[in-house]
Amino acid sequence: MAPKECSLCHTPRQMLVRCQTDATGAWNFVCPGKCWHSVSGGVEDAKGLEGEFPHYRYGGMWKDRAADGPVSAKKPRKVKERQRAAQAERDQRQGEDGKSDELAAVDGSGDEGKDSQSST
Structure with missing residues (x-):
């Protein structure tokens, strides 16, 4: 080939x-x-x-x-380590974005609960 x-x-x-x-x-x-x-x-x-x-x-x-x-298709150790570090950084950024969304949802639902209780 x-x-x-x-x-x-x-x-x-x-x-x-x-x-x-x-x-x-x-x-x-x-x-x-x-x-x-x-x-x-x-x-x-x-x-x-x-x-x-x-x-x-x-x-x-x-x-x-x-x-x-x-001819090796294996990745060198340095490449694997660099990719793991980059993936951890992306996961951390996504986690921070998710936490801020979760906090907004909790704050919003808590306010709605107070409004519904005060109107009854």
């Missing part, structure tokens, strides 16, 4: 990320560097980035098994 081309930059690669990137639902092969980051935000399932990448869907890795030399 020969290397496949990246669907975005058309560079032949021995390893590509299979994903959907637009509303057509067509599966594309994108290189795991800049091209993949541009369509997913650098996260496999775009968790926490659904607003920025609504059509993105991860479909796994494609690897040229006939490539000369070792």
Whole structure:
């Protein structure tokens, strides 16, 4: 098998990320560097980035098994740590947004209860 081309930059690669990137639902092969980051935000399932990448869907890795030399689809430890830190930050931001919404709902329901009690 020969290397496949990246669907975005058309560079032949021995390893590509299979994903959907637009509303057509067509599966594309994108290189795991800049091209993949541009369509997913650098996260496999775009968790926490659904607003920025609504059509993105991860479909796994494609690897040229006939490539000369070792080609690994594993992420280096530094990349995993960086992605975990970014995910924790996104989760924390979403948690803070959720808490402010919950507080507003509690305050609003408490006021309604007082109004209904005073009118009876």
